[in-house]
Amino acid sequence: MRISNYYVTALACVAPSVHGFTTIAPRTSSRILLLPIRNNPLPIISSRHFASSTGGDNTSSSSSAAADLVVKNDTSSLGGEQPQRNTTDTSSSVLDQNTTTMTDPNGSGDQLVVAQKKKEASSVIPPLPETLDASGLLSLDPTVVDIVQVPTKNHTDTANGQASRPSSLEAMMKGLPFVSMFRGSANYIANHRNTLAVYHIPGGLLDLPDPTVFRDLTNDIALTWLLGMKIVLVVGCRRQIEKRIPKRTRFFGIPVTDAETLRVVKEEAGYVRFEVERQLARSLRMQGGNNDNNTGAKSDHVDGNVVSGNFYSAQPFGVLDGIDYKYTGFVRKVEVEKIRQLHAGRDICLLTTLGVSPSGEVFNVNSEALAATVAGALDASKVIYFTEQEMELRHKVHGNKIQNLRLSDARNLMKHNDVTIHKRGFVTVGERSDELLPETDMLIKIGWATMALEQGVKRAHIISPKFGAVLQELYTRDGSGALISRDLYEGIRRANVNDVSNIYDLIYPLIKMGTLVDRPKAVLEKDVDSYYVFTRDELIVACGQLKIFEGEVKRYAEIGCLVVNQEYRARGRGDAMLGYLERLCFLNGATTVFVLSTQTMEWFVERGFTQVTVDKLPPSRQATYNHKRASQIYMKDINSSRDLDQSELWWNR
Template identity: 70%
Template sequence: MTQRRRALASPRKCSDVRLLRLFYFSCLWIYFVDGFTPRSRALSLHRRERLGRLSSTTNSFEKDETSQSSGPTGGVAFPLSYEDAQSDSLNGLNATESRAYQSVLASVLSIDPSEIEIVTIHTPADPIDPDVAEQLRHLPFVSMFRGSANYIANHRNTLAVYHIPGGLLDLEDPAIFRNLMNDIALTWLLGMKVVLVVGCRHQIEKRLNEKHRLAGVRVTDKDTLRVVKEEAGYVRFEVERELARALRLQSSGMDGNVVSGNFYSAQPLGILDGIDYEYTGFVRKVEVDKIKRLHDNRDICLLTTLGVSPSGEVFNVCSESLAATVAGAMKASKVIFFTEKETELRSTVHGKKIQSLRFSDAKALLNYSGLSINKKGFSTINERMDGKDPSTVDMLHKIGWSVEAVENGVKRAHIISPKYGSVLQELYTRDGSGTLLSGDLYEGIRRANVNDVSGIYELISPLIKMGTLIDRPKNVLEKDIEMYYVYTRDNLIVACGQLKKFEKGYAEIGCLVVNSEYRKGGRGDAMLGYLERMCVMHGCTSIFVLSTQTMEWFLERGFEEVGVEELPPSRQATYNHVRKSKIYLKRIESVRDLDANELWWNR
């Protein structure tokens, strides 16, 4: 799998980020004056990376035709994963046993948490800017414009909650924090609705001369609360000052203010295990309507960790918990956590960066690491993590709060570095920069087994009668069942698809059918995306379909019409010239191509 590029501090990378900023600013007139609002198909998927071993076992050649043509054809079933190989056959299983196997069969794209390590990246200081005029001469303006336009359009009018740890305000290089505020202001300028949650843990621990405690829960007495108030006021003022400056510089006269206030209420943590946590609290209620009215005025909402109760008491709230809770209450499109050091997930199997985690993989990693999230707004971690690098523990906590946010309805969570324009790279470029976590949009999709034959046949029969699909008797379906995948809801098959592998990196998708009652729920896009990811995972980058009726649907999803000569030789030999199905081909360079496509169908 091709991994996303990491934002390194090389002169070329830093130059690219500055050019990206200049490019976005120069294009604002098009978007805000001409009202450029391109239509986007709704889709936002998470990136997944297949780690683990795959069995080299393949199955015999299929004798049957794909969805829109007839006659014999070649093709092999995709190999089973190592989890699948543990069960040779599902014949004879009852319904309970079959459901138990479904979770195993659905784990083809999963990541083993024991094969993930957290690595801190050490990079040199930011180089001095070269001459801007020289940069502009080499600016790939057209390709950058085309590459970013879809992302800009997709993110417009969506809500992002940014979590800013207090340590970013005290970095040795003040330009890092200043540039971060510039980039956040730029996302606002490009049409995003922004909520900022700023923490002050770093400042409090310096004042109290305490060891950095990421896993523990602070007991906030009256003296500590006074320190919290002072430091929360300091970080609020610094963020507001830098962000207001950035808005004035970049807004070109557009109205917009940074507004802070009581946009949430808090309540005390109380007494846990015999310990009175006094003025330590957690979020009681988020004032969603007030924040929405603020966004209607094109203002930015700024929140600190001081929450007030209805009785007037002030409580110290965990900033990560606050960001996740606010994002969930607002049903934000994304929550973005910044690390204080450059940290990434890396596979211990092949050494590559893991740029995205499925929700289930993230939870597995947390369980493996012994981290848990308490509903009262704090996180705890297993004692065996004591002595680990603080950056590693901090990354785990951010993954934990990302899981909490996604579980509460946030579509995506991002964990990124504050340096080198990572925000712009993560949101507006194909290659991204950080770690993404999102819900399991493929939940319910699995490889079919013989118990699914009747359900598949019932699903495709109406299209066979209409002539859209060729006939597939039950005995043929049973023989070739390992080539089929099904999408289930409450044990009902609502969609299916067939996948066949050919020589020279080709694969064919066929029999892609969605129950008519579920066609507006994105099941077809999810099934297609899953099958495309299976293709890439097995080295097939040229994917084709044959169709006589649904041509436009595939064209809208990046396929292009080609001639028979573009098919692999074995498929050319079995093409049915009487049926004259049209052929549509899609070439995928990397999984990031799929990520870009999937942005549009689950927005």
């Protein structure tokens, strides 16, 4: 007898740490029917492929052997030699009573687990790209990214000239209760405390028609300081210089700074410096950061001040291609220890574009490049660039706002738009080097963000200057701007048949101890498309399996066989593997992820999973759930890519 379009295999299972290996995934011996979509990295299991039960539990040796059988695609019979199973082994599986069985017509007498193919077509999730590396599966096509300028809302009431912004009471009354907001922000507050952030403020924000925009921005920055962040401010003055010198000489996008221009730069840099100091001093006092204790009582409160000085040195561009750039320079060295001493005293460090060389010469430095360089030198947790206009990244096809980019995506976007960032502190944008449109400015900031990430900064944010945008981006799940992060999943790829032996070697110690159900290499080879591996120096140090289920209403995904070599524990390998698989789930339309576990429940609870009952599983998975093993079930909903960004924030600190 031949059964078309199906094969049967054993589900992966997991267990706790044994003999040098860590298991961080569900332990289960339930069986599952897989559609043989060899080119789809995520096998799809539909409840419509399962028929109703015909009897009770199948506990015989024959049924156990049949469950390990591999039915080849389309033309393979159900005969052949079966793996020997010990029916008294506690790791052997017991099929659920809701499983259809039939007698092998070849005469073996075995009860075979089969699925009746129904005539109606089941919906199929589109296959993912064929690339085997992590970058290829998660990459964003740069041709679908559009940079959109959002109409700026008028912050000022034209009737009375007063700033019109939502009050905290109004926000609470409109679906943002204080208790819920505060609880939702608590984890972010704890995570950002004692981390270092470099803010880049373009000079254009100081001279906007609405003065409340910059005032509110400094208030929010002061609040992040009050919540425990260490802050470096880099303020530019390009807009102020352009007003005084509209036709500034440039070559290849690099401005030439002669003696007269340098004098203007000094004046404007001094202006923006004192404006920022003035506003921040007021904001710190409002937030309690400069609270004068006039009562005479002793206080443990540490005042915060804004301190500026020669915290970096510069050097000249010199002569390039016959062009003398005179007083245009780039960063030579960042005085890291001096800045850290300021932070130890709870002070805020303020830097301008004027850098001094060891010989005493003053040079004009690109402020965006300065922010990226300082952030890298200080090993900052994040660098934050503000745009002068309210800008967004949008998907050209479905119009959704793009709020997160991986470093590789940002690089591809730069290449697609012909943007080149030079480490000496200048940028070229195709043929438009002398023109700075809002869209171009957004691309340039993405470029400098990539430079910061390449120098070791963990995350970069590009935020529009709208009311409360900083707080929303840093302390809420939804965010407000664009987040760019390093490729945390580098080294993860889809497994192939050449990895079967190494995967088996990784999980064999657990199989030998009886904590994992034995799965022959033949089964691993047939199921290899659902496995993913984490490699270091061509050694597989972790693996995981992912299966997609199609429920009646939504799609589900099960993560299993998540095993990490003990030598690589406490290095984030398990978290990275879980995060990568969750991103694949979301990419493939499965917004509910579940795991089964008997030993590692707490690990999943710490990562946002909650325990549920069997009836919450998709019907096809309920049919194969092993009630005798009674594995606990944990589920997690993924509502947006920002949920995944939030998870990464906790473990990639």
